[in-house]
Every structure is written in C-alpha cells, then in structure tokens.
Amino acid sequence: MKLYSLEETIGENSYPGRGILLGRSADGRSAVIAYFIMGRSANSRNRIFLADGEGLRTQAFDISKMVNPSLIIYSPVRVLSDITIVTNGDQTDTVYDFLSHGKTFEEALRTRTFEPDRPNFTPRISGLVETGGRFCYRLSILKSGDLEGKSVQRFFYEYDAPVNGEGRLIQTYLGDGNPLPPFEGEPVRVAVEGTIEEFSNRLWANLNPENKVSLFVRFINLESGLSDTRIFNKNLEKR
DSSP, X not given: OOOBOHHHHTTTOSOOOSEEEEEXXXXXXXXXXXXXXXXXXXXXXXXXXXXXXXXXXXXXXXXXXXXXXXXXXXXXXXXXXTEEEEESSTHHHHHHHHHHTTOOHHXXXXXXXXXXXXXXXXXXXXXXXXXXXXXXEEEEEEEESSTXXXXXXXXXXXXXXXXXXXXXXXXXXXXXXXSOOBOOSSOEEEEOOXXXXXXXXXXXXXXXXXXXXXXXXXXXXXXXOOEEEEEEEHHHHTX
C-alpha cells in the first residue's frame, strides 16, 4: 500500500468532510491523533472546537445562528484511563459507556448506524487509541449499504505496534458532490512527519481554505503518558 503525503490526500480533496488520522510520530515516541471537521452549509461552518478536560467538544461560534444542533454538537474526543476515543458524532459517548462497562469498541459500534441525513447518509467514523502497555489503534466506519438508507455496513480495522512515521486516515466522504459520495476502501496510509507543531500546521494548511472549520491534534508520549494538544478554529482566526 502506497504511503501518501498530506498534500496527496487531504490537500487534493476539496471536501473530505470529517476525518480521523491515527498513527505514530516519526521518532516513534508518540501516538498521534488528529480530527478535523469541514462544512459547506452556514450551520456546519458555525462551529468551533473547545477543550473539555482531557477531551474535546464542539460548540456554536454564534449561538444565534445555530440550527438543528443534533448532528453537529457533540464530544469528538473522550479519554478513559489510557484509552482515547475520537469520533465524528455522539457515538463517542456510546463507545465510552461500553468501555466503562468492560465491553468493546466493536460491541459499542454494532449498536449504531450512519447519520440520518438523507440523501447523504453521512458515515459515522470512529477511532480508538490504546497507549498503556502495547500501543495499538483501531478505526471504524459505519455507512449505508444502499441509496435508500435501509441497509448498514460496518467496517473495523485494527493496527497493532504501528510503524514510526505512519498513520491511517479515514474520512466521511471521498470528495464533494450531491449527494456526497461516502468514503470507500481501507483507511489511507499517510506519512506522519515532524513535531506536533510542524505536523498540525501542515495538516491545517492542507485543508481546503473555504471549507475547513476546525482541527484537533494530539501527541501522546508512549513512555510518560503525557499529551500535547493543538486546536485550530477558522472562526476564531477571523477575530
């Protein structure tokens, strides 16, 4: 499988929607987590990321302009001991609750399906990173199996002892369109290069300037467990 650069994946795609990138830093010392959101409508673009303890939440930038928050206001990141959960919707809470009761990532997501936003039926993408003991991560996508939203397909991917300087990227969409075409195939193998500052700045710079909304990046030191986080919000840059 080809190792793609950020420029070849995100940089050449005007609308990947929401995306999760999990991997390992080039020096091998850190687990790498990135989550971004994009928007075409005014409602989708009216958001920012805010730190919420060890986790992350979305919030309306201008509350007076918020319409139908059910699919756009949620907690993308939650932390349970040495496990970090990252998703594009309220399934973050489902996974967190199942893990808290000794169940698995897969069991949690088997209770969920794609988003009910006809005609796009936006896939639910989810990731889990374990940094205690042997480092590994998992990705999942739940998407419609037909044009009417009557069938659901659930895909799970597990990566054990990840290679230095590599990650896997999964997105909600292949690109722009009407309806939006859902992501297909395995998560894309992507190069993870530089420090958190260099990597996060490069990722933010490669997101389409018109459609990008927010970006979260975290490096977790695999020895100490300490984390370093960067958050970017296009709406706050306008101030």
